[in-house]
Amino acid sequence: MKINLPIKDQGSSVASDAELISTTDLKGIITQANQAFVDISQYSRDELLNVNHNIVRHPDMPPEAFADLWETLKRDESWMGIVKNRSKDGGYYWVDAYVTSVYEGEAKVGYQSVRVAPSRERVERAEKLYASLRKGRIPFALRFRPGSTLRQFFWLALIFSLPMVLFSFLGGWSWLPQLLGWMGGIVISYGVALITTREVRQSAARARQLVNNPIMQYVYTGNMSDVGAVELAGVMVKAGLRTVLGRLDETAKQLASDACKSAETVAEVGNEICRQRSTLEQMATASEEMSHSIVEVAKTAESAADTTKKSNDAATAGRSVVGEAMDMINSMAGEVETAAETIRTLESESDAIGKILDVIREIAEQTNLLALNAAIEAARAGVHGRGFAVVADEVRTLADRTQRSTEEINQMIDKLQRRAHEAGRVMDEGSNQARVGIEQSSKVVDVLNEITGMITEISDLNQMVATAANQQSIVAQDISGNIHSVGDAAQTNARSAEAMTELSKDLAGLAENMRSVVRGFRI
Known part of the structure; x- marks a missing residue:
């Protein structure tokens, strides 16, 4: 992986209303860059065009993040992530990136990345995650995923019922009725959970059909449950809409400029x-x-x-x-x-x-x-x-x-x-x-x-x-x-x-x- 040096611990913030837009070919060579991207990268437009997009890659970004990016794009899916980029003077700036494929007719000809200012919470989670990945460690939240909401209810019922069983044994009570009651409670709890979490589980299933990426879910939501999956899907849809609207706004801006020039x-x-x-x-x-x-x-x-x-x-x-x-x-x-x-x-x-x-x-x-x-x-x-x-x-x-x-x-x-x-x-x-x-x-x-x-x-x-x-x-x-x-x-x-x-x-x-x-x- 290309390592851009030198670097310095001096960050820049992306304006809340700014959209950094760039387009590359299938090999990652920059073909277009809007003025907002040019300004914050501190490169000139001529320095950016016709070079690989990794010119702004920061050494703090782990290879796993970009591997996930390219694997997602090869599946013709959109990718979303919190990315730390390097500016020309060695400083850095964080972006919330949304990358999609660009088509001409039926042929895929390149990729477009639309970046906005990320939230502080997501940047903090991304920093911790990327630091762990660079050290070869996987965060606990990713190693231990609670899974579906139904399983969460089951384990909670099991955990809360165990003290009752222990007390019955220690108190000299008859353990068989207690055990049967405990098992019945678990079954009833599971049935209730099955009914009450059906809509959540269905929503999570549909959400995972849209996007199923644990790293992305952890960075954007901090919640690895079904609720986090639904939340990630909402974030993904919102980012897609934001990207479409950004493209429309950029196109309208260019159209207005071209119309005036015309x-x-x-x-x-x-x-x-x-x-x-x-x-x-x-x-x-x-x-x-x-x-x-x-x-x-x-x-x-x-x-x-x-x-x-x-x-x-x-x-x-x-x-x-x-x-x-x-x-x-x-x-x-x-x-x-x-x-x-x-x-x-x-x-x-x-x-x-x-x-x-x-x-x-x-x-x-x-x-x-x-x-x-x-x-x-x-x-x-x-x-x-x-x-x-x-x-x-x-x-x-x-x-x-x-x-x-x-x-x-x-x-x-x-x-x-x-x-x-x-x-x-x-x-x-x-x-x-x-x-x-x-x-x-x-x-x-x-x-x-x-x-x-x-x-x-x-x-x-x-x-x-x-x-x-x-x-x-x-x-x-x-x-x-x-x-x-x-x-x-x-x-x-x-x-x-x-x-x-x-x-x-x-x-x-x-x-x-x-x-x-x-x-x-x-x-």
């Missing part, structure tokens, strides 16, 4: 329906506006399709223009290349002219030198060389003029070469730019081809959009009609919610009335 929920649903109705009206308006917008979209899509077709035509024309421009650029590039080649030839020929001018410059220099020598020789010749000197002077003058002309021509050729070189460079750049232009034009043609393809796709999409927009316009009109229908249904639901709110209030009132009726019972 009323609040229904009221909230009604408010939400009103809000939804307002939203639906807005949606209906928006749907109608959307329908008009979709029509406009369809028209715009058709217009866009026409514009796209024109753009496609323009792109096609642009592609043709770019093609012609590419042809012209190709032609111009060829001509530029020819001009560049001509300029390069001119530059080469200018170089050749420069070389010829160098030869002429050298000849002029030599001629000038020869004229100078001739003048010197003419001067030596005197009168005979005077004519030769004049010729030499003319030759020198001609050489100087030739040299100056050569320099001028050389300068002109230098300028011509520089300009030809610059023209060649410009022509090369023009040729390169022409090639770049051709490449860019080719890319433009590719882009225009892509644009043409995309424009064609856009045109198809616009046509599809126009078709879809027309279909959506029809759908939007249907949605608008459905929204109006839903709005009407929401209005109907709002009225139903108001009616349900009133019904929930009535249900809460009925639950409170049922609790009042339950509280009106006095057990």
Whole structure:
């Protein structure tokens, strides 16, 4: 048996009007616990649920008590007992427990225990009994049970008649008449007892059919006779009624709480329906506006399709223009290349002219030198060389003029070469730019081809959009009609919610009335 420690000698009392209610499955695992049980056990609800009910078992409780509990429950009978439970802090509290089976249809699914505050006398008897059982002793009241009322009368008659017999023997009286009288008295007493105790015996027999548990009878009544059996049956019936009323009260309380929550929920649903109705009206308006917008979209899509077709035509024309421009650029590039080649030839020929001018410059220099020598020789010749000197002077003058002309021509050729070189460079750049232009034009043609393809796709999409927009316009009109229908249904639901709110209030009132009726019972 599980022993819960530590414990301390500090008790708590269950309120006189409190009912501790818990439900377990067939293995004793707690599935439900009311707030009163949670409070006095000092455990939280989460700590109690889904654990074995022996979490509150006190070590002072003997195993025999729980063995009696489970044997009784296995016979599908209700069990009643005074139980000492342990709270979370190690303290204790006594309860008067009544345990019954719980059924769903025909199947037993668990057990429910309803505990109330026990009387002081029953707690004292239970303490003595449990202390004896823990020590392995059985109390005298349980070991010596007087039995039925009839047997009690018989033994009483026998006991009270014995002194008379003894006195007769001691007094010297004739013992035979006394013995016969004594036996006759016993027989008469037994007959009288048989008659007078018949109803008590019948009641005790019926009581033992209801409950026949010596330990329970001792704890609850302290009387092991037929009267105690009848009293125990009354206590058992009273506990059963108390349990039923407790269940009804708990159910009514939960019903009232659920009814209030239901009323609040229904009221909230009604408010939400009103809000939804307002939203639906807005949606209906928006749907109608959307329908008009979709029509406009369809028209715009058709217009866009026409514009796209024109753009496609323009792109096609642009592609043709770019093609012609590419042809012209190709032609111009060829001509530029020819001009560049001509300029390069001119530059080469200018170089050749420069070389010829160098030869002429050298000849002029030599001629000038020869004229100078001739003048010197003419001067030596005197009168005979005077004519030769004049010729030499003319030759020198001609050489100087030739040299100056050569320099001028050389300068002109230098300028011509520089300009030809610059023209060649410009022509090369023009040729390169022409090639770049051709490449860019080719890319433009590719882009225009892509644009043409995309424009064609856009045109198809616009046509599809126009078709879809027309279909959506029809759908939007249907949605608008459905929204109006839903709005009407929401209005109907709002009225139903108001009616349900009133019904929930009535249900809460009925639950409170049922609790009042339950509280009106006095057990």
